[in-house]
Each structure stands twice: as structure tokens, then as C-alpha cells.
Amino acid sequence: MATIILLFLLLSGLSTITAQQKYSNITLGSSLSPKTNPSSWLSPSGQFAFGFYPEGEDDFIVAIWFAQVPEKTVIWTYNQDDPKNPSNVTLQMTTDGRLVLQTARGQAKDIPTATDSASSASMLDSGNFVLYDSNLDVLWESFNSPTDTIVQGQRLLADSRLVSSASRTDHSKGRFILGMQTDGNLVQYPYTDTSWATPWYSYWSSNTYGAGDNVTVNLDKNGHLYLLNSTGFNIRNLSPAVSPSDGTIYYRMTIDVDGIFRLYSLSPSDNWSIKWSSTEDKCEPKGLCGLNGYCTLSDQESVCRCLPGFDFVNQAQRMLGCGKNTSEYGCEKENYSMRLLDSTEWEDNPYAILSSPNIQDCEEMCLTDCNCEAAIFSNLKCSKQRLPLRFGRRVINSESTALIKVGNRRFTTTNEPEPNKQGKKVLSHEILITIVVIAIVAFIVLMVSGVLIYRYRVWVYHQLPDTGRIGLNEEITLQSFTYLELEKATNGFREEVGRGSFGTVFKGVISNGERIIAVKRLERVVDEGEREFRTEMRVIGRTHHKNLVRLLGYCHEGSNRLLVYEYMCNGSLENFLFKPEKYPSWDERVGIALNIARGILYLHEECETQIIHCDIKPQNILMDEFFCAKISDFGLAKLLKPDQTKTFTGIRGTRGYVAPEWHRNLPITVKADVYSYGIMLMEIICCRKKLDTELQEDEIVLSDWVLQCFEEGDLGKLVDDEVVDKKRLERMVKVALWCIQDDPALRPHMKKVVLMLEGTIEIPVPPGPSSFLSSI
Structure with missing residues (x-):
């Protein structure tokens, strides 16, 4: 008897060990890193892997993927909002039972949300990653938190959703949702905002509304996709069973x-290979082509087009939508014409609907209305619209026509020719002959002009030694001036026109008095050799943008360091913005905000060498003769001595505009400029300074007051009830609040800031930033 009991205990122990080995292939203390071995944990058969999946040149995501197929398809992604990680992170199963993503600086994020500590983990052959407690009970599993895919044996539970990826190579959140609603309906929506279950935005559903509050989507091992209710009853087959599986065929369903x-x-x-799809019409998903874009089919493939007067935001990613390619100007009817898009349908979101007997009357109604940017003519109704338009698609035989108001000047288009009222025009033989003759004459004139210009420039070049190099054509090279030349040009540095962080600015003239210049005499800058200084000047000299003050030349003689800029006759934005006797108009302020944003975008992303300004503020924004805003002092931050600051040692910038990371010894990135821009954008909106102690207590700190007005829904107070475009005011306030977020990762890049200001992309509601100004 004792022998039998002993044998029973031995077998029980062996079975426990076997179970432990079967499920607990990942023990406490195990870890992964992207560029060392192991970088992933494999399932027992090696079919699935959990770990670091490469995405881009040096970025990695934490994911689950098919590991034994040529196309290593990702089926689950951690943190779909911001999945990318650098190569110096570590994924660790800690000794206290947590699965943690550890950064190089020691910051840790728990990946799953299990309430209890785990004892082990497994990557199963089903594609499910599981955490277990000491009794091998499941604490957390990836199957219950799907991202864009379910695999065979997995369910999509009620009140859960799948979100598409941004692209095939970017597994962050995309623009479409498949949601299993609690009313029993499986529905697809465009991912427009935080409210994803909006019935009128849906473009596909299972038509099972009312089937119960616990319906699930199921995919079995035979490739059968179907809906089950809480009693296990099959309420709808989405796809037929493909074929009985012997375990060698895998299935997945992906949005x-x-x-x-x-x-x-x-x-x-x-x-x-595709076995079934929710639709064969590839233009059916709403918003496929982004804002101001529309989808049309070509050989049954979707093709994105732009509205007339618009270009793609990114030619390589046309799904991102379209932005205007013309500037805005006056409201006068003669400045605009209407372009027509026949057989197109859009989201119907009019601000006015009028009866219209014909399309010509609808055109006239929009042209004479300053608020009308587009109109939809259908069923003898003219629906006036504001931009952006969305959910556009071309529908054959549709009676709906879109009318787009386009400026008559500077109009270009990169899209297919759009139909107008008379249909497509055919050029006559005579017009073609005229065009050819004009082209030949223009070519001859250009050739002659080119030869003359070339000869003139060669002559100027040979004359340079006799002119002391004053007036050197800046298109040829950045001018190197002597100190005596600049002293003479400024009449002994007599007329001071400005003073800032880097030194004093003087007015001068060159080229025999024909060109006015601004000479900045640098003070208290880092001591460096002539070669290093010239290198910095060449970097700045290669920046060319209409919203940057142009550097014409420099001087480096001994301790004298001077910079020569184009002269900006209308002073700084500070003087222009804060004059109580005449504030700039709302349209002027909108234009200024956009011009500055485009200039910063150029510095951050488009010029040859990335430049972080470090001191964005109204004093460093100058206004030219046409009151076009231009950024000054860019590229000079690294020339400052460490103690050359306004308030804090080691901080570059001006109190109130500097980002919080300056005070926390964190790395300084382009997001520091974004923060400064956000503060300045509020000043532009409100025509007041960031700090004003003469106002009421709750209005002293501008950022706090703007947030308060936004949360109370009373933005009119910010502009003194001035007549403004309320939609644009709200857009600018939301952009400013996003820009001043404490966490740099939450602030948008300047590319996104520009798109949001232009209205090209939607702006989610920003969280309330903690005011840094109030703490200093």
C-alpha cells in the first residue's frame, strides 16, 4: 500500500513538472533586448514569436508575429498609440512577476495590466502570449487585447475593437476601426476622434443589431468566421468554412x-492569400483619402485625388489628405471662381441649405458668401460648406456635385483635370498653333536672356577686387566683410535699431547706398576659432526660406564678430502685436502664426542641417515691408556662453518661453521650440503678453487663462469679442494647448502643427497642461 501511495505521489510530481515545462517556458528574471540574442521568445513549435520586431532602420516594436513565414506578419502590437522603441531598451520578466519595458535611463513601463504578480509566462503555439500565477491560472493574455488582427481560436469580445495600422510598415494606430458593439452589431467606422462608435459614420455592419449584449466574433481552425451570442447560438456566418485544417494551415482576420x-x-x-473580405469596393471605407481628398476606382483599385486648388500633403502617402496650394486673400467675388467635381459624394455637414433651381445659382450663392468655401449641389438643394471636406468618393451616376471655391491667382494643380460645367474642353487647331508659336518665342527670349545674365555675372565677378567686396551678390556666396567695411556701412555703428540676447543691431547700407542692411554685433559668445565660426556661418547661410530673415554675410576679425542681415523695416512682432492703439487684425494674426510655424518647420525638418532655435519669442520675429513674419537669430544658440541667459544658468532662451525640460536636465530636442511657439501663439491670438500682473488674478498667466476659457467654452473672451472665425479660433487655441504640454512626447512636431493650423488634419481635444509659468 505504501509503495502504491509513493508511486502516486511520484507520478503527480512528474505531471506537475511536465505541466510546468509545457506552459512556463519564460521564467522570472528572463529578458530580451532588440540587438542581442535573444530578441524574442518563441512558441514551442517556433511558429510564433513575442519580443522586439524591427520597424524602420533603428526602431523596434514589442509585438507578436508569425516567425516561420517569409512575410513575418505582425498579429499583435504593444502600445498601438506610440509603439516604436529605440535599440537600447530591455524587456524583462522581473523577479517580482511583472513584464516591464525598461529604457536606458531606468524608466520602466508595465506591459500588461494584470492585477497580481505573475510566476511565469508562455508564448503559445496558438499565437497567444500568456502570464500565469503560481497555480498556472491565466492572469493576462494577448488574445483578450487584440490590436488589428485575430487568429484561429481567438475571439473578438463584445465592447472590443480592432484598429488598423497606419501603414504596412508602421504599426501605430491607423484610421479605421472594426468594433463589436454591445448591441450585437459588428460595425466599421473611420477613426475620426475619441468617439469611435458614431452610427452615421459607419460604412459596413453585420446587420445583427439587437442580437444581444454579449455577441462575439469567432474564427475557428477551419477558417470559419462567425458571430455567436451568449448562449452559443450562431447568429451570422461572415465567411464560409474554407477547408478542414490538419494544423498546417493558419488563418487570420485583419482590418x-x-x-x-x-x-x-x-x-x-x-x-x-485572401479567402474573404468585407467588401470588394475599395473606395467604400470612409475617409480613405484623408481630408480634402476623394477616392475613385481605377481597374478596381482605389486611387486618391485632391480637390481643385489642393495638393497632397505627402505625395508618397496620399491617404494623408490634401492641403491648399493657393494663399487666402480678400472676400471679393472677382478673386475666386468655382471648380466642379461631378458625381462625388462627401460628408454632408452644411452650415446652410438653400433651395437652388440649378447649379449656376448654387455657384453664385457660394461666391457671394465669404464664409462659403465649398458647396454640394444635389436634389435642387445647395448645401454651403466650410473646409475641410471629408469622406469623399466618386460614385458613378451620382447626382451630387461638389463646387469648390478656388482663388483665381497662383492656381496650380497636380491632379487629374476635373470636369467643369461644360465638360472637358478640347483645344482647337488654331489655339494649339498659337501656343506652339508663343512657346518658341518664349524659348528664344529665355536663351538670349540667359546669355546676357551669364555675361553680366562674369563681368561683376571680375570687378569684385576693385569694389572691396561690398555688395557681393549673395546668390553666389555668403559675404565675408572686414570690420572697417561694416563700420563704414553703419556710419560708425551710430543708428541702433534693436538689442537682444546676442548683442546690438545697427542699421547700415551697402552697394553704394542701394541696399539697406542690419548689422548685429555679437556680444559674449563662445570663444572659437575662425574656421569653426565660418562653419557655423555657412550652415546658417544655406538656410533659405521666405519666413526666415536672410543672412547676407559676416565679419570675424580678432574679437569682433558681426552678422549682416537683410533689413526688416517694420520692427519686431512684439512691437506690432502689443501696440494698444492698433492691434493687428484677426486675419493678419492668423497669417503671422502660420508664417512662423512654416519657418520653424523648415529649420526642424527641411533645411540641410537641423536647427533648434532655442529662443522663439515675439522679439525674435521680425516684420518685413509687407508685414510678412520672419524668424531671426536662428542657428545662433550654440554660440551663447553658458552664463549668457536671462534667468537661469545653463538655460538658453527667455523666461516664460523656455520648455520645462530645460529645468529638469532632460535632453533638448525640437520639441523645446514647439513649446515656445505654443506660448507665443497664445500671445498672437490674444494680443497680450504671456504674463500681465495688471490683470485680474485668474488672467495674469496667459496659458492658464486660455486653458480656463477653453474648458468653459468661452473663447470669445480671449479676443475681446472681436469678430473672428470661431472655428479657426478654436483650432488655434487647441494647437497652442497641445504645444505647451509638459511632456515633450505629447507635443506635436511642427509639421503636424502646420497641418492642424491649416485645417488639413483634425485636432483632438488636448489635455490640460500644468502651467510652468505659475511655478517660477
């Missing part, structure tokens, strides 16, 4: 980048 969800199969000798 793809284009907004269509598809069922795929994979056999050992083949690649992924």
Missing part, C-alpha cells in the same frame, strides 16, 4: 490599412 477587413490563409508552401 487592413485600407479599412477593409479580410480573412487570410497560409499554407506551408504558399504565402498569405
Whole structure:
């Protein structure tokens, strides 16, 4: 008897060990890193992997993927909002039972949200990653937190959703959702904002409304996709069973980048193949082509086009939508014409609907209305619209026509010719002959002009030694001046026109008095050799943008360091903005805000060498003769001595505009300029300074007051009830609040700031930033 009991205990122990080995292939203390071995944990068969998946040249995401197929398809992604990680992170199963993503600076993020500490983990052959407690009970599993895919044996639970990826190579959140609603309906929506379940935005559903509050989407091992209610009753087959599986065929259902969800199969000798899709119409997903773009089919493939007067925001990613390619000017009817898009349908979001007997009357109604930017003519109704338009698609035989108001000047288009009222025009033989003759004459004139200009420039070049190099054409090279030349040009540095962080600015003239210049005499800058200083000047000299003050030349003689700029006759934005006798108009302020944003975008992303300004403020924004805003003092931050600051040792910038990371010894990135821009944008909106102790207590700190007005829904107070475009005011306030977020990662890049200001992309509601000004 004792022998039998002993044998029973031994077998029980062996079975426990076997179970532990089966499920606990990842023990406490195990870790992964992207560029060392191991970088992932494999399932027992090696079919699935959990760990670091490469995305881009030096970025990695924490993901689950098929590891034994040529196209290593990702089926689950951690932190779809911001999945990318650098190569110096570590994924660790800690000794206290947490799965933690550890950064190089020691910051840690718990990946799953299990309430209890885990004892082990497993990457299963089903594609499920699981955390267990000491009794091998499941604490957390990836199957219950899907991202854009479910695999065979997995369910999409009620009140859960799948969100498409941004692109095939970017697994962050995209623009489409498949949601299993609590009313029993499986529905697809465009991901427009935080409110994803908006019935009138849906473009596909299972039509199972009212089937119960606990309906699930199921995919079995035979490739059968269906809906079950809480009693286990099959209420709808989405796809038929493809074929009985012997374990060698895998299935997955994914909501793809284009907004269509598809069922795929994979056999050992083949690649992924589509077995079923929710629709064959690739233009059906709403918003596929982004704001101000519309979808049309070509050989059954979706093709994105732009509205007349618009270009793609990114030619390589046309799904991002379109932005205006013309500038805005006056409201007068003669400045605009209407362009027509026949057979197109859009989201119907009018601010006015009028009866219209014909399309010509609808055109006239929009042209004579300053608020009208577009109109939809359908069923003898003229629906006036404001931009942006969205959810556009071309529908054959549709009676809906879109009318777009386009400026008559500087209009260009990169899209297909759009139909107008008379249809497509055919050039006559005589017009073609005229065009050819004009082109030949223009070519001859250009050739002659080119020869003359070339000869003139060669002559000027040979004359340079006799002119002391004053007036050197800046298109040829950055001018190197002597100190005596600049002393003479400024009449002994007599007329001071400005003073800032770097030194004093004087007015001068060159080229025999024909060109006015501004000479900045640098003070208290870092001591460096002539070669290093010239290198910095060449970097600044290669920056050319209409919203940057142009550097014409420099002087480096001994301790004398001077910079020569184009002269800005209308002073700084500070003087222009804060004059109580005449504030700039709302339209002028909108233009200024956009011009500055475009200038900073150029410095951050578009010039040859990235430049972080470090001191964005109204004093460093200058106004030219046409009151166009231009950024000055860019590229000079690294020339400052460490103690040359306004308030804080080691901080570059001006109190109230500097980002919080300056005070926390964190790395300084382009997001520091974004913060400064956000503070200045509030000043531009409100025509007041960031700090004004003469106002009421709750209005002293501008950022706090703006946030308060935004939360109370009373933005009119910010502009003294001035007549403004309320939609644009709200847009600018939301952009400013995003820009001044404490966490640099939450602030948008300047590219996104420009797109948001232009109205090209939507702006989610910003969280309330903690005011830094109030703490200093």
C-alpha cells in the first residue's frame, strides 16, 4: 500500500513538472533586448514569436508575429498609440512577476495590466502570449487585447475593437476601426476622434443589431468566421468554412490599412492569400483619402485625388489628405471662381441649405458668401460648406456635385483635370498653333536672356577686387566683410535699431547706398576659432526660406564678430502685436502664426542641417515691408556662453518661453521650440503678453487663462469679442494647448502643427497642461 501511495505521489510530481515545462517556458528574471540574442521568445513549435520586431532602420516594436513565414506578419502590437522603441531598451520578466519595458535611463513601463504578480509566462503555439500565477491560472493574455488582427481560436469580445495600422510598415494606430458593439452589431467606422462608435459614420455592419449584449466574433481552425451570442447560438456566418485544417494551415482576420477587413490563409508552401473580405469596393471605407481628398476606382483599385486648388500633403502617402496650394486673400467675388467635381459624394455637414433651381445659382450663392468655401449641389438643394471636406468618393451616376471655391491667382494643380460645367474642353487647331508659336518665342527670349545674365555675372565677378567686396551678390556666396567695411556701412555703428540676447543691431547700407542692411554685433559668445565660426556661418547661410530673415554675410576679425542681415523695416512682432492703439487684425494674426510655424518647420525638418532655435519669442520675429513674419537669430544658440541667459544658468532662451525640460536636465530636442511657439501663439491670438500682473488674478498667466476659457467654452473672451472665425479660433487655441504640454512626447512636431493650423488634419481635444509659468 505504501509503495502504491509513493508511486502516486511520484507520478503527480512528474505531471506537475511536465505541466510546468509545457506552459512556463519564460521564467522570472528572463529578458530580451532588440540587438542581442535573444530578441524574442518563441512558441514551442517556433511558429510564433513575442519580443522586439524591427520597424524602420533603428526602431523596434514589442509585438507578436508569425516567425516561420517569409512575410513575418505582425498579429499583435504593444502600445498601438506610440509603439516604436529605440535599440537600447530591455524587456524583462522581473523577479517580482511583472513584464516591464525598461529604457536606458531606468524608466520602466508595465506591459500588461494584470492585477497580481505573475510566476511565469508562455508564448503559445496558438499565437497567444500568456502570464500565469503560481497555480498556472491565466492572469493576462494577448488574445483578450487584440490590436488589428485575430487568429484561429481567438475571439473578438463584445465592447472590443480592432484598429488598423497606419501603414504596412508602421504599426501605430491607423484610421479605421472594426468594433463589436454591445448591441450585437459588428460595425466599421473611420477613426475620426475619441468617439469611435458614431452610427452615421459607419460604412459596413453585420446587420445583427439587437442580437444581444454579449455577441462575439469567432474564427475557428477551419477558417470559419462567425458571430455567436451568449448562449452559443450562431447568429451570422461572415465567411464560409474554407477547408478542414490538419494544423498546417493558419488563418487570420485583419482590418487592413485600407479599412477593409479580410480573412487570410497560409499554407506551408504558399504565402498569405485572401479567402474573404468585407467588401470588394475599395473606395467604400470612409475617409480613405484623408481630408480634402476623394477616392475613385481605377481597374478596381482605389486611387486618391485632391480637390481643385489642393495638393497632397505627402505625395508618397496620399491617404494623408490634401492641403491648399493657393494663399487666402480678400472676400471679393472677382478673386475666386468655382471648380466642379461631378458625381462625388462627401460628408454632408452644411452650415446652410438653400433651395437652388440649378447649379449656376448654387455657384453664385457660394461666391457671394465669404464664409462659403465649398458647396454640394444635389436634389435642387445647395448645401454651403466650410473646409475641410471629408469622406469623399466618386460614385458613378451620382447626382451630387461638389463646387469648390478656388482663388483665381497662383492656381496650380497636380491632379487629374476635373470636369467643369461644360465638360472637358478640347483645344482647337488654331489655339494649339498659337501656343506652339508663343512657346518658341518664349524659348528664344529665355536663351538670349540667359546669355546676357551669364555675361553680366562674369563681368561683376571680375570687378569684385576693385569694389572691396561690398555688395557681393549673395546668390553666389555668403559675404565675408572686414570690420572697417561694416563700420563704414553703419556710419560708425551710430543708428541702433534693436538689442537682444546676442548683442546690438545697427542699421547700415551697402552697394553704394542701394541696399539697406542690419548689422548685429555679437556680444559674449563662445570663444572659437575662425574656421569653426565660418562653419557655423555657412550652415546658417544655406538656410533659405521666405519666413526666415536672410543672412547676407559676416565679419570675424580678432574679437569682433558681426552678422549682416537683410533689413526688416517694420520692427519686431512684439512691437506690432502689443501696440494698444492698433492691434493687428484677426486675419493678419492668423497669417503671422502660420508664417512662423512654416519657418520653424523648415529649420526642424527641411533645411540641410537641423536647427533648434532655442529662443522663439515675439522679439525674435521680425516684420518685413509687407508685414510678412520672419524668424531671426536662428542657428545662433550654440554660440551663447553658458552664463549668457536671462534667468537661469545653463538655460538658453527667455523666461516664460523656455520648455520645462530645460529645468529638469532632460535632453533638448525640437520639441523645446514647439513649446515656445505654443506660448507665443497664445500671445498672437490674444494680443497680450504671456504674463500681465495688471490683470485680474485668474488672467495674469496667459496659458492658464486660455486653458480656463477653453474648458468653459468661452473663447470669445480671449479676443475681446472681436469678430473672428470661431472655428479657426478654436483650432488655434487647441494647437497652442497641445504645444505647451509638459511632456515633450505629447507635443506635436511642427509639421503636424502646420497641418492642424491649416485645417488639413483634425485636432483632438488636448489635455490640460500644468502651467510652468505659475511655478517660477
